[in-house]
Each structure stands twice: as C-alpha cells, then as structure tokens.
Amino acid sequence: MNEMMLLLPILIPVAGALLVLLAGRSSHSARFGLTVLAAAATLAVAVLLFPQANNATGITFSHAWASPMFSFELRLYSLSAWILVAAAAFALLVTLYSWHYMAGRPHGMLFCLYLLLTLAMVCGAMLANHLVVLLFFWEGLLLTMLGMIAIGRPGAWKTAFKAFVIVGISDLCMTGGIVITGLLAHTLRISDIDHLATTGLGGLGMALLIIGATAKAGSMPFHSWIPDAATDAPLPFMALLPASIEKLVGIYFLARISLDMYQMSRESWLSMMMMVVGAVTIILAVAMALVQKNYKRLLSYHAISQVGYMILGVGTGLPAGIVGGLFHMVNNALYKSCLFMTGGAVEKQTGTSDLNELGGLGSKMPLTFLCFIVAAASISGFPLTNGFYSKELLYAGALDRGLIFYLAAVVGTFLTSASFLKLGHAAFLGKRNSRHDAVREVPFSMLLPMVLIAAVCLLFGPGNALAVDHLIRPSLSAAAAGEHHLGGLLPHNWLLAELAAGAVLLAILNHLAGWRRYGSGLHAVDHIHHAPVLSFMYDSAAKGWFDPYIIGRHIVRVVAWIGWGMDRVVDWFSDGFWVRTAQFGGWALATAHRGRYALYVLWCLAGAAAVIGFLIRAM
Amino acid sequence: MLDWLILVPLAAIILLNLPWSDFIRRRAAVLAALLAAAQAAMVVAAPSEWVSRASILAQTLHLHLAMTGLSRVMLLCIGLAMMAAACVTQVMFSDDFRRRANFVSLLLVSLLGMNGAVLVTDLFSLYVFIEVTSISSFVLIAFTLEKKSLEGAIKYLILSAVATVLMLGSLALLLLMAGTMDFAGIKEALASSNGALVAKLAIGGFVCGLLIKGGLVPFHGWVLGAYSASPAPASVLLAGIVTKVCGIYAMIRLATSVFPPNAAVNQVLMLLGAVSIVVGAVLALRQTDMKRLLAYSSISQVGYIVLGLGCGTPLAWAGAIFHLFNHTVFKSLLFVNSAAVERRTGTTDMSRLGQLGSAMPLTNLTSVLAALSTAGIPPLAGFWSKLLIILALWQAGVKQGQAMYFVYAAVAVLFSVVTLGYLLSLQRKVFFGKTPENLELLGAAKPSGWISTPELILAAVTLAAGLLAPLLLLTGSFLVPTGSF
Structure with missing residues (x-):
C-alpha cells in the first residue's frame, strides 16, 4: 500500500488540475479553493510519507509497463523525502498567496492549472528512480514554465519563448548526459547507477547532466531568462519556480549526480568546473543585482547569484560544502520566495515595482516590511540568521579548496548586503511618493505565507542544527555528510564568522557613505555603478552583450x-x-x-x- | 477463347459497316467503349480459362495465339486506352453519327490489330498485326482532312515505310536462317548462328524498325505531328497505347522470348532510352501547345521504358512493364484532359488558356494526379515504376561495376524533376493562373459524362495502382512481373 502511495503526490495535483479545467469559468474563490485543497492534500501525503521513507533504502514503486529499459519506477528515500515536503509546502504557501494576488488578473484558471501541473511534475521529478521517467517530468516542468510565463503581462510570450529555448537547450544537454550515463551504467535505474568513473566519456556524461541540473536551478550561463521573467511573468510564478522549487529540484539532482551516480573526486576537472561556474555566477549576478532599479528584477538577479553558492558548495566535494550547499538551498528557497512575496505585496498595493516611484512604505505596510527585513538579513548573511550559518559552512568548504573561491563568496556577500540595503531603503524608507499615501497593508491570505516563511528563516538561524544535523546530514552518505556535527549556535571557525560579519558591516558602512554622498537610498551604490571600468561593463550588460541568448x-x-x-x-x-x-x-x-x-x-x-x-x- | 479478342472486334467492324445498321452506327462509340471495357475487365478477372479452349484461328489459319503475363498487361492497357478513346469520340463527333461510326470502325481495326499483335506467337503475324494497327493509325490521324492532320499522317506514313523496309528485310533474312517464323524456332536458329553477319543484320534491322515505331530519338520525327495534329480520340489512342504495342511491346517480346541475351542490343537500348528521356523532356519544356507538350513528354516517358528494358535484369523488366502500364494510364488521361480543354475552349494553345480549374474542377484534379504520377511523385503509380527502373540500374551498376549504369540512373532521377517542371507549368498555365482576356469558354459545351467517366476511371486506376503497388510487388502480380515472363 505504501508503494502505491508514492503515486499520490503526482496524481493529486493532476486530478486537481483536471478539476480546475472541468470547473471552467467558475468563480475565482472556487478555483483557488480547489487549488489550495489539492496543494494541501499533496503536502499532507508528503508529510505522511516522510517518516516511512526517511532512511537510505526508502520505498520503491515499480510498474513494468514497457520493456525493462523503460519501467516506470518511483522511489522515495531520505534525501528526496524532506525535499518533497519542502516543495509541497512552498507550493501550498504560494497558492495561498496567489489567491488574493491573482484576484482581478486575467488567466486565473490557466494559472491554477499550470501551478498544479508544476507541482505534479516536481513531485514526479523528485520521486523518479529512472532517468527516462525523470526526463519526462523534467520536460513537463519546462512546458508548465512556458505556460506560466506566457500568461503574464501582454507580450510575455517573447520571454516565455526565450526561457523555453534556453532551458530547452540545457535539457537537450541533459538528455545527452542521460544517454551516455545509460550506456556506461547499462541501466537507467537511478538507484543502480553507482559512482561511475568520471574519466573520458563518463566525464562528458556527468558534465552534460550537471548542465541540465544547474540550468534548471538557474545558474549562469543559462540564467538570462530569469530577469526578463521577473518583470513579465505573474509574480507568484517567480516565488514558486525560480525562487524555490527550481532550486530544490535542480540542486537535488545535482547532489544525486555528484554524490551517487558519479564518482566525483576533488581532483577532477568537473569539481573545478562546478566551483568556477558557481563563483562566477555569484559575482556576476550579484553585481547586476546591485544596479537594478526594479524591485522584482533586482530579486531575480539574486535568485541567480544564490545558485552560485550552492553549486560552489556541492562542487567542493567536501562535507562542509555539500551540506552547506544543501542547507543554503533550503534557506534560499525560504528567504527568496519570501522576498518575492514582499515584492508582490508592494506591487499589489501600489501598482508598481519601480524603485524610483516607491519609498516610505514601511509605516504603511509594517508586517510586510518586517518580513522583508528578516528575509533580507538572511540572504545577506547577517549573524544569527539562517543565511549566516549556511554561508559559514560554504566559506569553510570554499577556503579549503582555494582562496579565490572563498574571496568570491565573501565579495558576493558584501554586494548582496549592499543591494538589499539599497532595496529596503528605496522601497520602505525614505520619502513616500504622495500617490501612495492611501496604501494599506496586504490582506491576511497574503501575509500568512510571508510571515510563516520568515518565521522558519528565524528558526533555522539559531536552530540550524535542526536542519543540518537532523535532516540534511542523515540523508547523505557518510562520505558526503562528514563525521562531525556541522550545526550549532556557535560558529565552528570564529575567524571565518568574524570576516563574514565584517563583510556585512562593510556593506552597511558603504551604504551609509553612499547615502550621505547622494542623499538617496536608491542611489547609495551609484559609486560602484559608475566606477571607471565597471560602468562600461554595466552599460554593455544593459545592451545585452553578455546575454547568451x-x-x-x-x-x-x-x-x-x-x-x-x-x-x-x-x-x-x-x-x-x-x-x-x-x-x-x-x-x-x-x-x-x-x-x-x-x-x-x-x-x-x-x-x-x-x-x-x-x-x-x-x- | 483468345480468338474472341480478334474475332469480336472484327465482327463489330463488319456490323458497323453493314448497309442497314444505322441503329448500331448511332451507338458505335458506346459499343466500342463497352467492348474495350469488357476486355479490360475480363483480362483482370479470369484469363487462365481462355487458353485451354480449342482455337478456331489455329485450326483454320494456323494462327497460334498464346497468352503470357506480358500479353495480359498489354490487353489491359489496350482495353483502358481504347475505352477512353471511344468515350472521347462520342463527344468529339457529336453532330454526325455516320462520321463517328467511320471513326469508330477505324478504332476497332486498331483494337483488332493490337490484340492480335500481343497474342501471336510468330514473328510474321506480329509484323502483320503491327502494320494493321499502323495503317488504321494513318487514317485516324488524317481523319479530319485538315492540312496539319494530313501532314502529320504523311510523316508517320513515310517513316513507317522506312520501318517496314527494315522489318520486312530482316524477316526475310530470319526466314532464310531459321526456315520458320515461330518465336521458339527463331530463338533456336539465332542461338546456333554463332554470330553470323546475317543474324546480326536481321536483329539490327528489326530492332531499328521497332525503334521507329516506338518513336525513340533519333527515330522520333513523326511523333509530334501524329500526336498533336490528330483528332483528340486518336491522340489518346496513339499516345496511350498504339506506339507502345507496335514498338515497345514487340521489343520486350523479342528481348525476352526471341533474341538470346545480348549485351550489345541492351547497350543500344539504354543509350537511346536515356537520349530520348533527355531530348523529349528538354523539348517539352519549350512547348506552348498542350498537345505538343504531351507528345514530347511521351517520347521522354517511352525513354524510361526502353532504359529499363535495356538494363536487362528481371527487376528492370518488371519496372519497364509496370511503367508501360502506368504510361498508358496517365498519358491517356492527360490527352483526355487536353480533349476536354479543347472541347470547352476550342484551343490547346497554352498562351491563350488560364484559370480553367474553377470551370473544370474534375479535369483539373485528374490532370494534377496524372502529372504527379508522370513525374514520379509518391504514392502515385509512376513513382513505383520509376523507382524499380532506377533501383535496377543501380543494382546492375554495382554488380557489373560499370559507371554508365549510374549515369543512366542519375539521368532518370534528374529528368523526373524536369518532367515535374514542364507538367506543373502546363498545370499552371491551363488550370491555374489568370484568365486571358481573349479566352471565351464555349457555353454550349457543357461538361459531359463521356469525358468525365474516362477521366475518373483512369485517375482511379493510377491512384489505386500507386497505393497498391507494394502489394502488387509482393504478390508478384502480372502488372509487376518480378518473377518470370
């Protein structure tokens, strides 16, 4: 019976999607009520499954519908079990949030449909124990992504097409990787693929799989659709896919590739490639985020930048890096979806996300502002927040592999902090636009998801051991998890912690100096924007010279x-x-x-x- | 029973020309069409019984007939083309039934001649029946007594005379050598001749005569006048079947049953076939008259048949015979279409035609089908026969390691494209495009069942033969005799 239950996380959202379709032009509340119910049921199933599957063998469902090469096989075990719960939880919260957000916007039915199908595809991808089955759900995710972007503002189909082409190319790479992996392993069952060698063809296969996984997570150079989607797609899409679920799926699969399927040694070029891609992604994306003048676009560059930390962490091949990368994945999903939700709240109440027109909303929307502060502090790595602890693990791993990677991570932290100081200052403090005097706090259904997520952010700060030592490390093999506890209130390496805190402090000082100089929070980092070489780079980027698409x-x-x-x-x-x-x-x-x-x-x-x-x- | 195929047309001719038979004369074309259709149907249905009965002709005239798989294909082709020609006759000479009956009598003479030619088993009778067919053709071409028809007929007559001289001469030589005119006897005599000059002369003379009758380049001078200057039904019959029986059938019969396997003859046939393909297609490209274009197209398509014949492998022969059948169907269809256009507008000059597709939808549709089949577009019948010929050429080239086969195969493929080119340009100029200002549709000439019936039947045959071609190939049907002859 347990085996059959593995089908439920896929079937429930699909059934919900069909019901939404059948309901047709029903009322907004009925439609979203149905969607919330389906998402909640999926979460309930995921939670029920969690204790049973939380061990290394897990539970397996197998149905030989075609030749043995293509049997339909699902497997839930310790690592996927808690990520599945997380994905279902995010889907539920985003649905709840969208209920009010999508009111009065077109394409409500399609939104619910795509959202539930996305959830089904994600659950399928998490559960798949067969590479072809995985590919099926992976591509399904591509289609729902296309649909969700396309129902955004008029003309969004161009962005949807761009995303489709970029992600489609990376998925093509992944398909090639699957073929090579199947050839080398003589099986496509994921649990049977055991640490293939990464020399020769194996290296190519792994590299192609990594491209597929990291591109799904939004890493460079497959990133350029995300900032466009931020302004064109419906905002809950950003909170759901690029901010949380795509990270969960992408990094989960990346971990599977580099920890189970292939034998990635620290000396191999693949490890180096992942770390370089990670470091470059951190720096370049956050540098772009720094100069954005749009709330959502700024966040979208951070969605790219943060992936860099995770890839860097997993790429180190060290327990601290791997555990840190996975912990950062969870943290990022939390604070990034929360940040996008605050952006949506501001946009819903004021009608704009242009930072030039925003300001002084803190007193009008105090709870939103509070959630923003918590999430921004977390992403900046402010001491005692969850981001601080996951980054500390990553620093330790990166420093062990090379000073340059460590420096990239620290510079990334500095710039992240600076850009969020600017964002918070420009949106919530400073002078209020007179048109926004009548703005009020968002309703309860939008506040609840934000507050819940912010609360979990706070919980995973001091209580990081809960995540690190009770969820993540038990779900990894002994070699990847390391022998020592990695969680705890006090830092393991005081020097690194102090340097990290120093980077945040430096960002605050930088912001204060910029504010004094330019007299505006929005322009507090303009001295970086207009620095001699950087200004040229920024101009080139604005013209799209660096957009791979x-x-x-x-x-x-x-x-x-x-x-x-x-x-x-x-x-x-x-x-x-x-x-x-x-x-x-x-x-x-x-x-x-x-x-x-x-x-x-x-x-x-x-x-x-x-x-x-x-x-x-x-x- | 095979006698009937000769005796029934003979009886019909006599019946039509009895002094008091106006009742039948009015219905002459119907009679001929029914006769031809019955022949086609019976050939497809149950041929094996025919052979077993005692033969009147054999007992009285010592004329021995035999039905082989090849004769069966030819009898079917004759039936189809004759049916189409007779139907067209009904509307072409609608005002004067006596004239029409005279024309039908000539058609029946031609039917008799062709049936005889494909059934006989000795060379002299073959020659006689070919001449019967040819002579009826001269009169058919000249029937209207217009200047250009007479000119066309005389050209055919003169070149046929050359052919007659060549064939009669070689018949005399063969009689000298073999003492008999039987196919089997001549085969034996030729096989034991050990390359005597007489034998070579005899074979060469007969082949040249047949090449003239078949209208291959450079023996094709008469084709244009005969096909394009003759009355519409005569064009259908001539282009569709007469030259194929007189020239190509006889050549296949000789190559398969009389001459010993002969590389030199094959080389000649392949070369002339390829040259005919090229010259016919290039000339067709330049034509501005529908019937002239179709006449040159016939030369080109006959080239394909002879190319396959010359290749000499069983597969190539099967392709050649299937292409012969297909050519009969689609070329008759195209000439019926041109008859329909001529009847409706009074002209076949393409520069004066245009946009007839809306006025003549059925003719338009069948014309497209016939054109695509001619050009060898799958899944129509012409595709399969050309494919077989090209495959056979390729196989032979690989097997014998001679580059010429590949060149011929390439020519065959390339000129399919040219074929498509000139036929589509015909299609565009006549059925699509704009209506020229000086074109007036003849209001009196309403669409007639006598035109649309053969159009429908022939189009259905080319479509069905195309769709069923793989089946015909696999079951070794008589249409595609991949097995024996």
Whole structure:
C-alpha cells in the first residue's frame, strides 16, 4: 500500500488540475479553493510519507509497463523525502498567496492549472528512480514554465519563448548526459547507477547532466531568462519556480549526480568546473543585482547569484560544502520566495515595482516590511540568521579548496548586503511618493505565507542544527555528510564568522557613505555603478552583450547569413546555370525540329545505320 | 477463347459497316467503349480459362495465339486506352453519327490489330498485326482532312515505310536462317548462328524498325505531328497505347522470348532510352501547345521504358512493364484532359488558356494526379515504376561495376524533376493562373459524362495502382512481373 502511495503526490495535483479545467469559468474563490485543497492534500501525503521513507533504502514503486529499459519506477528515500515536503509546502504557501494576488488578473484558471501541473511534475521529478521517467517530468516542468510565463503581462510570450529555448537547450544537454550515463551504467535505474568513473566519456556524461541540473536551478550561463521573467511573468510564478522549487529540484539532482551516480573526486576537472561556474555566477549576478532599479528584477538577479553558492558548495566535494550547499538551498528557497512575496505585496498595493516611484512604505505596510527585513538579513548573511550559518559552512568548504573561491563568496556577500540595503531603503524608507499615501497593508491570505516563511528563516538561524544535523546530514552518505556535527549556535571557525560579519558591516558602512554622498537610498551604490571600468561593463550588460541568448541569436543570424549565401550559389546553379543550359538545348533542338520530312528520314536512316553498324561490331 | 479478342472486334467492324445498321452506327462509340471495357475487365478477372479452349484461328489459319503475363498487361492497357478513346469520340463527333461510326470502325481495326499483335506467337503475324494497327493509325490521324492532320499522317506514313523496309528485310533474312517464323524456332536458329553477319543484320534491322515505331530519338520525327495534329480520340489512342504495342511491346517480346541475351542490343537500348528521356523532356519544356507538350513528354516517358528494358535484369523488366502500364494510364488521361480543354475552349494553345480549374474542377484534379504520377511523385503509380527502373540500374551498376549504369540512373532521377517542371507549368498555365482576356469558354459545351467517366476511371486506376503497388510487388502480380515472363 505504501508503494502505491508514492503515486499520490503526482496524481493529486493532476486530478486537481483536471478539476480546475472541468470547473471552467467558475468563480475565482472556487478555483483557488480547489487549488489550495489539492496543494494541501499533496503536502499532507508528503508529510505522511516522510517518516516511512526517511532512511537510505526508502520505498520503491515499480510498474513494468514497457520493456525493462523503460519501467516506470518511483522511489522515495531520505534525501528526496524532506525535499518533497519542502516543495509541497512552498507550493501550498504560494497558492495561498496567489489567491488574493491573482484576484482581478486575467488567466486565473490557466494559472491554477499550470501551478498544479508544476507541482505534479516536481513531485514526479523528485520521486523518479529512472532517468527516462525523470526526463519526462523534467520536460513537463519546462512546458508548465512556458505556460506560466506566457500568461503574464501582454507580450510575455517573447520571454516565455526565450526561457523555453534556453532551458530547452540545457535539457537537450541533459538528455545527452542521460544517454551516455545509460550506456556506461547499462541501466537507467537511478538507484543502480553507482559512482561511475568520471574519466573520458563518463566525464562528458556527468558534465552534460550537471548542465541540465544547474540550468534548471538557474545558474549562469543559462540564467538570462530569469530577469526578463521577473518583470513579465505573474509574480507568484517567480516565488514558486525560480525562487524555490527550481532550486530544490535542480540542486537535488545535482547532489544525486555528484554524490551517487558519479564518482566525483576533488581532483577532477568537473569539481573545478562546478566551483568556477558557481563563483562566477555569484559575482556576476550579484553585481547586476546591485544596479537594478526594479524591485522584482533586482530579486531575480539574486535568485541567480544564490545558485552560485550552492553549486560552489556541492562542487567542493567536501562535507562542509555539500551540506552547506544543501542547507543554503533550503534557506534560499525560504528567504527568496519570501522576498518575492514582499515584492508582490508592494506591487499589489501600489501598482508598481519601480524603485524610483516607491519609498516610505514601511509605516504603511509594517508586517510586510518586517518580513522583508528578516528575509533580507538572511540572504545577506547577517549573524544569527539562517543565511549566516549556511554561508559559514560554504566559506569553510570554499577556503579549503582555494582562496579565490572563498574571496568570491565573501565579495558576493558584501554586494548582496549592499543591494538589499539599497532595496529596503528605496522601497520602505525614505520619502513616500504622495500617490501612495492611501496604501494599506496586504490582506491576511497574503501575509500568512510571508510571515510563516520568515518565521522558519528565524528558526533555522539559531536552530540550524535542526536542519543540518537532523535532516540534511542523515540523508547523505557518510562520505558526503562528514563525521562531525556541522550545526550549532556557535560558529565552528570564529575567524571565518568574524570576516563574514565584517563583510556585512562593510556593506552597511558603504551604504551609509553612499547615502550621505547622494542623499538617496536608491542611489547609495551609484559609486560602484559608475566606477571607471565597471560602468562600461554595466552599460554593455544593459545592451545585452553578455546575454547568451542574444549572443546565440547573433550567431544564428551569422549562420543563417552564410546559409543564405550558400543558397544563392545553389540557386545560381539551379535557377541560372541549368535553366540557361536547358534553354539553349531546347532552342537548339527546336531549331532542328522544323517539320522537314527529309531531315527526319535522314535521321532515321543515319540512326539505323549507326545501330546496325554498332551491333555488327559489338555482337 | 483468345480468338474472341480478334474475332469480336472484327465482327463489330463488319456490323458497323453493314448497309442497314444505322441503329448500331448511332451507338458505335458506346459499343466500342463497352467492348474495350469488357476486355479490360475480363483480362483482370479470369484469363487462365481462355487458353485451354480449342482455337478456331489455329485450326483454320494456323494462327497460334498464346497468352503470357506480358500479353495480359498489354490487353489491359489496350482495353483502358481504347475505352477512353471511344468515350472521347462520342463527344468529339457529336453532330454526325455516320462520321463517328467511320471513326469508330477505324478504332476497332486498331483494337483488332493490337490484340492480335500481343497474342501471336510468330514473328510474321506480329509484323502483320503491327502494320494493321499502323495503317488504321494513318487514317485516324488524317481523319479530319485538315492540312496539319494530313501532314502529320504523311510523316508517320513515310517513316513507317522506312520501318517496314527494315522489318520486312530482316524477316526475310530470319526466314532464310531459321526456315520458320515461330518465336521458339527463331530463338533456336539465332542461338546456333554463332554470330553470323546475317543474324546480326536481321536483329539490327528489326530492332531499328521497332525503334521507329516506338518513336525513340533519333527515330522520333513523326511523333509530334501524329500526336498533336490528330483528332483528340486518336491522340489518346496513339499516345496511350498504339506506339507502345507496335514498338515497345514487340521489343520486350523479342528481348525476352526471341533474341538470346545480348549485351550489345541492351547497350543500344539504354543509350537511346536515356537520349530520348533527355531530348523529349528538354523539348517539352519549350512547348506552348498542350498537345505538343504531351507528345514530347511521351517520347521522354517511352525513354524510361526502353532504359529499363535495356538494363536487362528481371527487376528492370518488371519496372519497364509496370511503367508501360502506368504510361498508358496517365498519358491517356492527360490527352483526355487536353480533349476536354479543347472541347470547352476550342484551343490547346497554352498562351491563350488560364484559370480553367474553377470551370473544370474534375479535369483539373485528374490532370494534377496524372502529372504527379508522370513525374514520379509518391504514392502515385509512376513513382513505383520509376523507382524499380532506377533501383535496377543501380543494382546492375554495382554488380557489373560499370559507371554508365549510374549515369543512366542519375539521368532518370534528374529528368523526373524536369518532367515535374514542364507538367506543373502546363498545370499552371491551363488550370491555374489568370484568365486571358481573349479566352471565351464555349457555353454550349457543357461538361459531359463521356469525358468525365474516362477521366475518373483512369485517375482511379493510377491512384489505386500507386497505393497498391507494394502489394502488387509482393504478390508478384502480372502488372509487376518480378518473377518470370
């Protein structure tokens, strides 16, 4: 019976989605009520399954519907069990939040439909114990993502298409990785793929799988759709997918690849590749976040930047890095979805997310502001917040592998803090736009998810051992989890903790100095924006020079141009050369066919003579 | 029973020309169409019984008939083309039933001649029946007594005379050598001749005669006049079947049953086939008259048949015979379509035509089908026969390691494209495009069942043969005789 229950996290949301479809043009409340019910039921199932599956073997459901190569197999075990609970919980909270947020917006039915299907696909991807089954749900996620972005503001389909192309390419890479992995392992059952060697073809296979996993999490260079989606897609989409669930799925699979499926040693180039990608993603994305003038766009760059920490952590291959990366994944899902929700709250109440028009909302929306402060402090790594503890683990891991990675992480922390000081200052403090004098706090249904998530953020700060030593480490193998407790109220390495706190302090000082200089919270970091070399880089980025999608489109255009040129050559042959030849031949032949009897008879006789002559000689 | 295929047309001719038979003369075309349709149906249905009965002709005239798989295909083709021609006759000579009956009599002479030609088992009778068919053709072409029809008929007559000289001469040589005219006897004599000059001369002469009758380049001078200047039903019959029986059938019969396997003859046939494909297609590209275009297209398509024949492998022969059948169907159909256009507008000059598709939807549709089948577009019948020929050429090239086979295969493929080109341009100029200002549809000429019935039947046959072609191939049907002959 337990085995069959594994189907429920997939079937319940699908059934809910079908009901939403059947309900058709029902009222907004009925539709969202149904969606909340389905999400809550999924969460309940996930919670019920958790204690049974919370061990290394877990429970397995297998149905051989096709050849053994393609059996439908699900497995829930310690690592996926708690991530599944987390994903279902986020889906429930976001649904609750959207209930009020989506009121009065178009495409409510499609939103609910896509949201529930997304939940089903995520649960499927978490549970899949077969690479083809995984790929099915993975691609399903791509489709619901496309749909969810497309129902945003008018013209959002362009962004949806961009996201579809970018993620589609990375998924194609992953498909290649799956093929190679299957070839090497002689099986596609994930639990049977046991630490393949990463030399030669294996390295390529792992790299392709990593591309698929990290691109789903939103890492560079597959990131450029996220900032566009932030402004175009409905906001709950951002809180749900790029902020939380895609991180959970992507990093979960990344952990599976590098911890179970492949034998990733610390010396291999793959480890180095992951750390470099992670470090670069941290720095570049946060640098872009720093100069954004839009609430949601600023957050979206952080959604990219934070992935860098997780990839860097898992890439170190050290227990501190891996556990830190997974803990950071949980923390990021918490504070990032909370931050997006505060952004949505501000936008819902004021009608804008442009920081130039916002300001002084703190007194009007005190609870939203409070949630923002908690989440912003967490993402900045303010001491005693959950972000502080997960980053501390990551620092330890990164420093062990190389000073440069550690520095990248610390600089990332400094810039993160600076950008959130700017954001909070610009949105909630300072002078209020007179148009926003009548703004009120958001209703309860939107506040509840924010407050709950902020509370968990606070809980995982001092109580980090709860997550680290009771959830994450038990779900990993001994080699990945390490021998020592990694959680605890007091830092394990005081020097690192002090340096991290120093980075945050420096950001505060930097902000104060900038504020004094420019007299505005929004412009407090302009001295970085306009620094000599950086300003050029920022301008180039604003023109899209660094957007792989735009670069790719240029490349495609060049290829198309070359193809066009080749086509002209072929055309000249087919439309010019051959036509002329045929015309000339036709003219010559027609000239010879003027209906002269004697000529025809002559041809006949000559032909007959030639044929008979040839036959006499040749026979 | 095979006698009936000759005696029944003969009886019909006599019946039509009895002094008091106006009742039948009015219905001559119907009679001929029914006869032809009955022949086609019976050939498909139950041919095996025919052979077993005692033969009147064999007892009285010592004319021995035999039905082989190849004869069966030919009898079916003759039935289909004759049916189409007779139907078109009914509307083409609608004002004067006596004239029509005279024309039908000539058609029946042609039917008799062709049936005889494909059934006989000795070379002299073959020659006689070919001449019967040819002579009826001369008159059919010249029937309207217009200047260009007479010119076309005389051209055909002159070149046929050359063919007659060549064939009669070689018949005399063969009689000298073998002492008999039996296919089997001649085969024996040729096999034991050990390359005597007489034998070579005889074979060469007969082949040249048949090449003239078949209208291959460079023996094709008469084709254009005969096909394009003749009355519409005569065009259907000539282009559809007459030249195929007189030239191609006889050549296949000789190549498979009389001549010993002969590489030199095959080389000649392949070369002339390829040249015909090229010249016919290139000339067709330039034509501005529908019937002239179709006439040159016939030369090109006959080239495909002869190319397959010359390749000489069983697969190539099967392809050639299937293409012969397909050619009969789609070329008859195209000429019926041109008859429909001529009847409606009074002209076949493509520069004066346009946008007839809306006025003549059925003709438009069947014309597209026939054009695509001719060009060898799957899944229509022409695709499969060309595919077989090209495959066979390729196989032979691989097997014998001669580059020429690949060149011929390439020519066959390339000129399918050219075929598509000129036929689509015909389609566009006649049925699509704009209506020229000076084009007036003849209001009196309403769509007639006599035109649409053969159009429908022929189009259905080409479609069905295409869709069923894999089945025909697998079951070794007589249409695609991949087995024996």
